[in-house]
Amino acid sequence: MTPPEESATQAAALSLSPDALPLGQPLAWPVVDRDGRLLMERGSILVGEPERRFLFAHFQPQRGDFEGPLAASADTDDPAPAAQPGARDMHLALGALMGLRTQIGGSGAPVQPCRLIGMAPNDMLFVTPPVDGGRKATLIQGENVEVIAVASQAVFRFVSSVEAICQSPVECLVLSQPAAIRRLRERKSIRVRARIPVRYRLAETGDGYDGIALARGISTFGLSICAPWALGKVGERIAIAFGLRSGALDTAIATSAIIRNVQLEAGADSPATLGLELDQLAAAEQMAMKSYVFDRQDDVLYWTDSER
Structure with a gap:
């Protein structure tokens, strides 16, 4: 383990001052945040002082061209991988609706509906007898x-075993503690707090990115970002790129986004908050968005009643 004094010295060696990032000139090296997330690629250009102030106000810019112990030290504050979810x-x-499928017949076996009527302190589940075609299933x-x-x-999927079949005081099945729990999909669109650097390009197509913004909220369908200025008008598209970390999985996302709303903090050249709707996401990117949101559902900004 790296001593605290050595880690502080390494972080200081990587840190950049505003004067180290020239305006109007291509950067000679990439710039990353303290946790190693890419902020600006090599060759990117800071157009003006407002963008440079925004960069240092919201991030801790460091040079991203180092390798070895110095670069590794930037990840010392990363959270531990998320634990496997439990029954709670x-x-x-x-009364929650459930469906049981026996594993004897494989994945082709029918799903038989039942409902949850209780949970024991050891996380065993009590459910009503499942029904198959109007008749109680034989288990x-x-x-x-x-x-x-x-x-x-x-909606969740998990595996269990039938611990007991009870006839009194109520007719029910006792299932063992859920194992191998997986989230299948969300039931509503929820937005959680985030702090993710987002690179943007005003043109949908092209090479490189024009600047950096900060995502403060994320849902399975979009982002709420803070930018140094209004990047466009409602209905226009921009290109964005950002990374998501969920557990031990890192996913890079690069796509286009539709500007759904713009809120200026003061005048026309002031920082702005934009609501972006993502489109053209690959299946792996969609799964990464959902995983990120549900891993942080205890830090919800708000729920919405619609899917979009």
């Missing part, structure tokens, strides 16, 4: 089942 993390409510003790659970915020 699903926030299942009594045996010790049988492994796959469960689809509809929670208030998302």
Whole structure:
């Protein structure tokens, strides 16, 4: 483990001052934030003083062309990989709709509906007997089942086993503690707080990026960013690039975005807050957006009732 004094010395060696970033000239090296996220590529140009002030007001710019111990020190504050979600993390409510599928018949077995009626302190689940074609399904003790659970915020899949089949005081199944829990999809669009550097280019196509903005909120469909100036008008498109870290997975996203709203903090040349709707996301990028949002659902900015 690197001593605190050595880490501080390394970080200071990488740090840049505003004077180190010339205006109107291509940068000789890339610029990264303190956590190693790319802010500006080599050859990027800071157009004016407002952009440089914005960069140092919201980030801690460092040179990004170092390798080895110095560069590695920039990641010392990264959060630990997210733990595997547990039964309580699903926030299942009594009466939640569930579907059981026996694993004996493989993935082609039918899903049989039931409802959650209780949860034990050890996270065992009590569910109503599942129904198959209007009749109670036939299950045996010790049988492994796959469960689809509809929670208030998302739909989950997990595996369990039938621990007991009870007839009294109420007729129910007792399922073992959920394992291998996976989120399948969101039920609503939610926006969570974020602090992500976003590179932007005013033209949809081309090479490189024109500047840097800061994402302060993110949903599965878009971003709320703070920029040094209004980057366009409502309905116009810009190109953006940013990275998402969810658990141990890093995903680079580069796409176009539609400006849905613009709010100026003061005059025409003042910093602006823009709402962006992302489009043309690949399947892996869509999954990264959803994973990022749901891993941070305890830090919700707000919920919306629509999908967009």
